[in-house]
Amino acid sequence: MARTGMHMTKKGFSFQGPADGVHALKSWITPEDDLFLVTHMGFLEIDPDQWHLDVDGLVANPIRLRLADLQAMPQREYMSFHECAGSPLAPTVAKRRIGNVVWKGVPLSLVLERAKIGSDASYIWTSGLEWGEYAEVEEVYQKDLPIWKALGEEVLLALEINGRPLTPERGGPVRLVVPGWYGTNSVKWVGSITAANRRAGGAYTTRFYNDTTASGMKPVWSVAPESVIVSPSPNDLLPADVATKIWGWAWGDHQISCVEVSVDGGGSWQAAKLGPREDRSWQRFEFPWSPSSGHHVLLCRCTNELGEGQLLSDARNAVHSVQAQAGS
Template identity: 45%
Template sequence: MNSSTFLPPLPEGAERSVVVGRSPGFHLKPPPAPAALRDVITSDAQLFETIHMGSVDVDAKRWRLQVDGLVRRPFSIDLDGLRRLPSVSITAFHECFGSPLVPADDNLWRVGNVRWTGVPLAVLLEHAQLETGATHVWSDGLDSGEFGGRKMNRYRKDLPISKALSHEVLVAYEMNGAPLTRERGGPVRLVVPGWFGTNMTKWLCRLSVQGRRANSPFTTVWYNRDSEHEGKVIRGPVWAVEPNSMITHPAPGDTISADDVKVKGWAWSNNGISSLALSTDGAATWQLAKVRPRREFEWQQFAATLPLPRSPGPVSIIARARDADGSIQPLSGTRNAAHSVQIDRLLPGSKTA
């Protein structure tokens, strides 16, 4: 590894001088309906966009990433230097948790599947040489502004050291083989496969190793949720993605005149999907689908042929995923509630009205 790739640390606050333009305000571009997401790799045009405080126009030629905190060798690195380091490409689902300002009780299916390219975060942390007491890596973005009634000078998230050092976490500069656009957080963003998009800081400018969680509204106020363990309510961060799925075929409202229907879709979670079940009778009985094994962190295709009821009329198909740890999608009431698609069952030989 060429030592000249790594530059001296930046003066305090100097990293923000590379911002040459802003488009302030919250921005959301929702994805198309699940039936339109049938390709293994989601194109940039079909991938959702969530921007909390507005997008940032960065001068890529002057951009540098600062690495500091509880490290023996703080440094900065420019985009050319980052590209000279050994790169890794990984395919991973990319899912938005949803707004932290509203209850997480509906499934948004705000998700896609993309291929990221960049440098493993572990490579940068290895060069920096972690000091004793390091527990988290804070990631700062160049975006600033107002969200949820609070004004902030930067977007800040954190990762526990165990996740930061895992092979899949990238300091990424490409998506689907193309340089990251402004809307995707370019020139460089953090990518944390298996975790929600809120942890993948866009317009990345600083990584600071610390001995505690980050002091940001995006970690202390928002993107936390409660869970119950041994009778106690525990509040924890929105990190790993729970099992989720969606049906891409048939589409809602399709008319099926055969005795059975071919069902396809995608399923995903942080630790992979072990099985997926389908029902056509209101969850009274279930049939297992064939699920494609996961190689990296990509979403997994499922497929099955389901017999249809003998009587004509509407039929609701429900998909429900189980992950490698045995967790199952709830049927309703949560952000990862099971997906259902209603089709019209037409008896063979019948004609539509």
């Protein structure tokens, strides 16, 4: 049942993103206008004065926090890419809904410490306050984190994005942010946190957001290595035989160690220059190129510090390709 002081402003699944897709992402920090918005059940608006967060379950000190309580606690900023996992109904289709932002909020670990989380707790369940139906399922949007991740210094109860208070559309007044993990885990409009000794049993942890692997089902948690070409875009007509550059972004939960670019549709690959990352930001890559006149198929692929890379197709993080045209 919905709490008082809140209402749904739009119901049903919703996606918003820049018309030019990844080719719009030219800034190191992604402006909110260019950052995707995805909701399963719709958008929720909450009266900040009536919002509260209940922390319960396997804790010695169950607590209820108001917005003012969180605002009074120590806060930190953390830069991170923010990526949607794509549709749970089509998990091998690459959507490339991505941005790089700065979150600010209270470390989740501080709230769990205040609640005196029990030693028998192995998962933290987080529930959103929105309601409605998605894919013929009508239930609370609830996700879970293993305790080791929940206690990570980067996991925040966020109050701000890029230096501004969270809007209702972004999950405000308070949302969970789990840097390095797909956006499905960063619960918007958070209303309750429960410490438990098992995984949450709802549809968003059992039916949706699990990948089939050789060793069984794997939760959609850590972001796999991925890269995109920002420039050139298919709309650019490049001057032939003139020096230019191919550039874009690479990211993943684990730091990217190399990026390669192909200018012949994957026939050959060459190493690009790769920049550093801050916190869990994306990393910029560049590759010098003087295109001959005609049509070119450009691709990029990356590898992380663990040696994990990208598949050419049929994967959430499949290799990105761009059709480019050069002429005199």
